[in-house]
Amino acid sequence: MVSARADVSTALSLCDMSKRFGTTQALDGASLDVRRGTLHALLGENGAGKTTLMRLAFGMDTPDTGTILVNGKTCAWRTSADALRAGIGMVHQHFLLVPAMSVAENIGLGRGGVFSGFDPTCTAAVVRDLVAATGLAIDPEARVGDLPVGAQQRLEILKALSHDAQVLILDEPTAVLSPQETQDLYAWLRRFVDSGRTVVLITHKVREALQIADDVTVLRRGRTVMQVAAHATGEAEVLTALLGETTTHGAPHARAPRRTTGKTVLAVNGVTVRDDRGTERLKCVTTHVCGGEILGVAGVEGAGQLELLRVMAGRRIPDTGSATRPARVGFVPEDRHRDAVIGEWTLIENFALKDAGRATGTMVWDDYRVRAELGVRAQDVRATSAHDRMDALSGGNQQKFVLARELEGAPEAFVVENPTRGLDVRATEQVLDALRAARDAGVAVVIYSSDLDELFSVSDRIVVCYDGTVHEVPFDRQAVGRAMVGLS
């Protein structure tokens, strides 16, 4: 164990950090000690608290409890600017750049005084010096929107270094990079660390982390469960820490016997999906779901699971390959406010929204009112009447309403993305029960959840998305966890 608390050789130390968001305990006494001049990998599943911990370290949120020590001195950040002044820089997973501005202008932004927020002396020449000093090749006069992702990331790092960051935090930096760009980034990070500075790398890629990092810290459910030198451990050990030895509920043997009808209801055959930039998000994927079963889809963020579910739900046309879908497919998207409901509309209008694409003639509002009221009753939605505005409902009730709408009319298939995100325990159980009831009624259900425990408690069968491919895996937590990070 690396224990260097309050030692001056410790560049950044986070002790006993806790943070609660609403009903979610994101961090529950997590700790992290980062030695100066090392590359430290912070590992964990989705929702383990990695990003939250680093947001606290960078002053983007304030901890409920816990202390932050930089070079052995206790610090309390009010804003990220305080953290920047203390020599801590962060590169976010989603870049914070102005695409229409030049590289130099982007670096100048946020460096100015109180009123301008922009430093006009940050010219191309200044940036060229910075490029020379850091070895991060980038054209200072290029328009950021024209740069490839790898260069945009170098720019984000340059931005942090322009504040003379001694500790650089990178959140999933390789998620958007090609293999070559990843190699280049790791090589650069190694040189940076060798020059005496410090890097914290947030990642879910176990193998890469063990190859490149000096030290490894593993978070699980908001707690530090492992803190070790990288050479002193192995993949299996890290994975065990990452996934936990046992599951709290939903062990395979506890499940009811499978009631699948054995008839394939939904199938995708050789489906490839490309994003706006032409990158393949799904690579020739073939899979299927039967009636009366719940197919759980697991995957780390951006592994292609959302694209797969959208193809299955008929919300996304595959670039190549085909999808066989029944006539009626219910769909519950991950981003409820954007993709499922219109907040300023009534429940009745939101119910009618499901027919918006195919309705003709006049809208029979009385019909929709009755259907909305039936749905409200079926899923126990707490609303005073169907004339309520959608945004007057709590998140859990909105979600139950969406379930009611999408389950109405006996769909043959039901596709749901992270259906319990942001819901409290009670609403979560109600939502999962609705999925089980649909399954028992013979519906083919597909669920993606970033919470593995939830996936195991509700699914009959699990497939794992990794890097745009889909893998059938045994119904076993270790196997799924390994497949999610690309080990088989």
Added chain:
Amino acid sequence: MTTRAATTSTLFSWKRLLPPLLVSAVVVGVIVVVIVAGHHDIIESFSAFGRGSFGSAYAFWSATLVRATPLTLLGLAVALAFRSGVMNIGAEGQFLAGASAATAVVLTGVGGGMVLVIALPAAVLAGALWAAIAGWLKREFGVLEVISSLMLNFVAQYLVSYLVRGPLQEPTHVYPQTETFGPAAQLPLLISGQRLHLGYAIAVLLALILWWMFRATAVGFRLRAVGAGAAAAASAGQVMVPRVLFTAFLLSGAIAGLAGGVEVTGVTYALYEGISPGFGYTAIAVALLARLNPLAIIGTGIFFGALEAGAAAMQRDAGVPFQFVAVVEALVVLGVIALDWTRERGATRR
């Protein structure tokens, strides 16, 4: 705060009517300040304003409502687009395209006594086509319609200049305008001795139709869904959003084109430069003040019609520059935006 909105937009509700009334009060206050600051006699100015807008049967039927006709039609065009999430600022250009097309049909002399039956549909078509340019640019290349539709207004303006100095110029080739239309190409008057023409009846009818369309029809619901939440409409409703946006553009342009056709056949009986004193821009204020509700546009159309008619009289009789109407209209738009902002603040604080 508890809001219990009805299934669809409520027709009359004090809660919805109060903010526009407040805005109107502020506007009147500013009018007073502007007039006083310009050293004009306030009594004289206001009585001239009253005489010109509501002061007599002639003022109301022949000035206010005649002005209100294009403003109502264009207000409906703008409201249809805005409610569907299309920022069509090009009603002015679509109006001019419609006016030009109707004029061209009339001057070719086709249709004889039934020329209006060809001229008005031609205006509708021309307005839709003019809007389709901006709609197509948006759909194919993602060009912001605020920019493209606005720029096309200037193209339309110069097109009218070209037409009235070139192919459509009156036979003597002296004045930059067309010859006056014959009686067959003039819309019938609604009241004898007054200038009010059939176009106003068309505008009111269209307001009722649009109100019903948004409230009761699937097409209207689809347009509303795309305007209120395009992503939700696409995902939950499987609406083909780009197609609906394009349709909204076409419909909006068609109505604006009709307004142009109605103006040349109902009021001016000829095409000339400056046939529109910015009707298409004023219409944005008409639509916004009505909170994009087609029925309310009948009211705000009359309000702005009276404003312009009264301002014309004020200039004639009291010497107050006509431009002050522009000040008032700008104030109305700003007032509505401010009200929306406070409403949203109130909603999020809940």
